[in-house]
Amino acid sequence: MKNNRSSILDTIKHTKIPEVELPRIPYFQGLSYDILNYFTDMLYQLGVEVINGENLEDLPPIISHLGYDNQLIFTQFCELPYRKKIKEEKLKDISLSILKGELGVAENGAIWVNDYKLPHRALTCIGEHLIIALSKKNIVWNMHEAYDTVQPENHGYGVFISGPSKTADIEQSLVKGAHGARSLKVFLYG
Amino acid sequence: MGISTHPDEAKAFNKQSERVTWHDKTLWFVREKRDKSVHQLPEWETLRELAAQIKAHTLSHLDDYLLQFEKQAKKNGIKVHWAKDAEDHNQIVKDILIKHEAKKVVKSKSMLTEECGLNPYLSNEGIEVIDTDLGERIVQLAKEKPSHIVLPAIHKKKEEVGELFHQHLQTDKGATDPTYLTEAARQHLREQFLTADAAITGVNFAVAETGGFVVCTNEGNVDMGANLAKVHIASMGIEKIIPLKKHLGIFLRLLARSATGQPITTYSSHFHKPKKGKELHIILVDNGRTKQLSKPDFRSSLNCIRCGACMNTCPVYRRSGGHSYNYSIPGPIGAILSPGKDLNKYSSLPFASTLCGSCTDVCPVKIDIHTQLYKWRQIIGDKGHLPPSKKWSMKITGKVMGHPKTFHIVSLLGTTLLKSPKMILNNPFNTWGKDRDLPQPKHTFSHWYKKQNKHEEQ
Numbered sequence A: 001m002k003n004n005r006s007s008i009l010d011t012i013k014h015t016k017i018p019e020v021e022l023p024r025i026p027y028f029q030g031l032s033y034d035i036l037n038y039f040t041d042m043l044y045q046l047g048v049e050v051i052n053g054e055n056l057e058d059l060p061p062i063i064s065h066l067g068y069d070n071q072l073i074f075t076q077f078c079e080l081p082y083r084k085k086i087k088e089e090k091l092k093d094i095s096l097s098i099l100k101g102e103l104g105v106a107e108n109g110a111i112w113v114n115d116y117k118l119p120h121r122a123l124t125c126i127g128e129h130l131i132i133a134l135s136k137k138n139i140v141w142n143m144h145e146a147y148d149t150v151q152p153e154n155h156g157y158g159v160f161i162s163g164p165s166k167t168a169d170i171e172q173s174l175v176k177g178a179h180g181a182r183s184l185k186v187f188l189y190g
Numbered sequence B: 001m002g003i004s005t006h007p008d009e010a011k012a013f014n015k016q017s018e019r020v021t022w023h024d025k026t027l028w029f030v031r032e033k034r035d036k037s038v039h040q041l042p043e044w045e046t047l048r049e050l051a052a053q054i055k056a057h058t059l060s061h062l063d064d065y066l067l068q069f070e071k072q073a074k075k076n077g078i079k080v081h082w083a084k085d086a087e088d089h090n091q092i093v094k095d096i097l098i099k100h101e102a103k104k105v106v107k108s109k110s111m112l113t114e115e116c117g118l119n120p121y122l123s124n125e126g127i128e129v130i131d132t133d134l135g136e137r138i139v140q141l142a143k144e145k146p147s148h149i150v151l152p153a154i155h156k157k158k159e160e161v162g163e164l165f166h167q168h169l170q171t172d173k174g175a176t177d178p179t180y181l182t183e184a185a186r187q188h189l190r191e192q193f194l195t196a197d198a199a200i201t202g203v204n205f206a207v208a209e210t211g212g213f214v215v216c217t218n219e220g221n222v223d224m225g226a227n228l229a230k231v232h233i234a235s236m237g238i239e240k241i242i243p244l245k246k247h248l249g250i251f252l253r254l255l256a257r258s259a260t261g262q263p264i265t266t267y268s269s270h271f272h273k274p275k276k277g278k279e280l281h282i283i284l285v286d287n288g289r290t291k292q293l294s295k296p297d298f299r300s301s302l303n304c305i306r307c308g309a310c311m312n313t314c315p316v317y318r319r320s321g322g323h324s325y326n327y328s329i330p331g332p333i334g335a336i337l338s339p340g341k342d343l344n345k346y347s348s349l350p351f352a353s354t355l356c357g358s359c360t361d362v363c364p365v366k367i368d369i370h371t372q373l374y375k376w377r378q379i380i381g382d383k384g385h386l387p388p389s390k391k392w393s394m395k396i397t398g399k400v401m402g403h404p405k406t407f408h409i410v411s412l413l414g415t416t417l418l419k420s421p422k423m424i425l426n427n428p429f430n431t432w433g434k435d436r437d438l439p440q441p442k443h444t445f446s447h448w449y450k451k452q453n454k455h456e457e458q
Helices: A002-014 A035-045 A056-065 A088-093 A143-149 B005-014 B017-039 B044-060 B062-075 B086-099 B111-116 B118-124 B134-141 B158-169 B178-195 B221-228 B247-259 B289-293 B299-303 B309-313 B315-320 B331-341 B358-362 B369-382 B388-402 B404-418 B445-457
Strands: A049-052 A073-075 A096-101 A103-105 A110-114 A129-135 A157-161 A183-189 B079-083 B104-107 B128-131 B198-201 B205-207 B212-217 B231-237 B267-271 B279-285
Touching (some): A002 B062, A002 B289, A035 A049, A035 A183, A056 A096, A056 A129, A056 A183, A096 A110, A110 A143, A143 B247, B005 B315, B017 B309, B017 B315, B044 B062, B044 B247, B044 B299, B062 B079, B062 B279, B079 B086, B086 B118, B086 B198, B086 B279, B104 B118, B104 B178, B104 B221, B111 B118, B111 B231, B118 B128, B128 B134, B134 B158, B134 B178, B158 B178, B178 B221, B198 B221, B205 B247, B212 B221, B212 B231, B212 B247, B221 B267, B289 B331, B299 B331, B309 B315, B309 B358, B331 B358, B358 B369, B388 B404, B404 B445
Parallel strands (some): A096 A129, A129 A183, B104 B198, B198 B231
Antiparallel strands (some): A103 A110, B205 B212, B212 B267
């Protein structure tokens, strides 16, 4: 509908609107001295369990302990001994997804995950439960710092995840596990 | 003459006074959560100011940014469409779906598709549309429309949801537990996601610099829908554009805190390219937005990021319910957007406000909502769209106020009347007497004023 395009653009062009300058975005300080503690507290408030570890190798015994041994597990980490590829028809049977957290944001507990080494984009949400592993070095204060670091334009799809899927659409009662993962655990390492 | 819809529809909602109190309290609870959340950020006011400036700047270069967005999006492999109005939009969606032989579509919350009447349009074409946001699914099953833009089923009691789910999703009769009902919806909707042919989503922010867009949900329905289906169609109003990626930092900090008091939504999903073998379409919709852009007094209403904060705080919205507005966007923001679309049809909406200014105070993008409500009232009055009761009462009040002697007589009469038994005063003609006790002053204002002056002179 080419004429729609030119008619919309022409109408805007002919509407004389006084020029408004784009503001400069100042630097916003963090809300505490201890970024790691603030981030962890925020995750607890969001109903997220935090597991601490030294490195990724600590993760398999934890997952085993959680009782996932005979279940379908997907991971984005080539270092971990779980499935890296999954057929489309198997997606719905995934019990646990282990995603790579690229960056954590302390002010709101959001963690950036993208489609690098993600054979199917629905893997961010379709697993019944979710673990995101994030290096403690990759935590920033706020969304401004986050966007200085992440490159969403380099990925077809990327998402900030800040907890288990949830809803409060029935009389404002908060219920975890709407469409996506029922629970989120964050594994902090390094 | 205007159609006096809001007072009539509100009357229907007000029939159940217990429900009105419940609705009022529920929304005020959300407003309080918003307050707690924003007070934690020392830079809140700076963020609001920056957001307002970014939006104003964008509107002053809207054509350039739309062109930049189109160019980048195309480079990313996104198919870009332009729609002048609702009809164009629906036609474009239909054509894409027919091309893919899509019979079942999952839709994530999008107020724009509500505005365009997409659901009934597609269902007439034999295409099944399933709303996937839980609140939207509830109202869809109830054959209603959303009554709030963030909390679509806020007007529904859990007993009513239980009955709907019993009928449609075979849950136990009489079940009201939100956890049980949500689980039933999860199972039902997961099945829909896995079998849908296409997904339709809204857009919260589109970035001109990168040619991508962001959608925010708590449930993850956008990610389930858009990522599983082979075609993803995103519908956006042209005002959703922002210039730079870094501006997302400002708007994502403001949006969820204003909406529900959360620091951010659970999922903030960024789409830039279609997955190999799949299609990603975006429809840029005008549908009256350029018209609003041309009105300097009402231009900033296009800043709106659809957080719903103005609804949660509005004393009239909380007590009249979203359906009483009879427009896809209810509440104060809807009341300044709708007259721009159809002044006659929506002439009662700018009066659905106390002009207390609370909406303006909470607006994260600093829209002067109450000033715009007042300006619409003046236009509506000038064009003769006032309902007769308002027109005549205003005329009479004007005459009385303009003549001191008449005012004196009327106020004496009023004071006497107010002292009479309540039964006489609370008659059907006195709408002020409904649910209110009128004060019983001992004397008139001018009497008090004279006495006061005497005291001061002494």
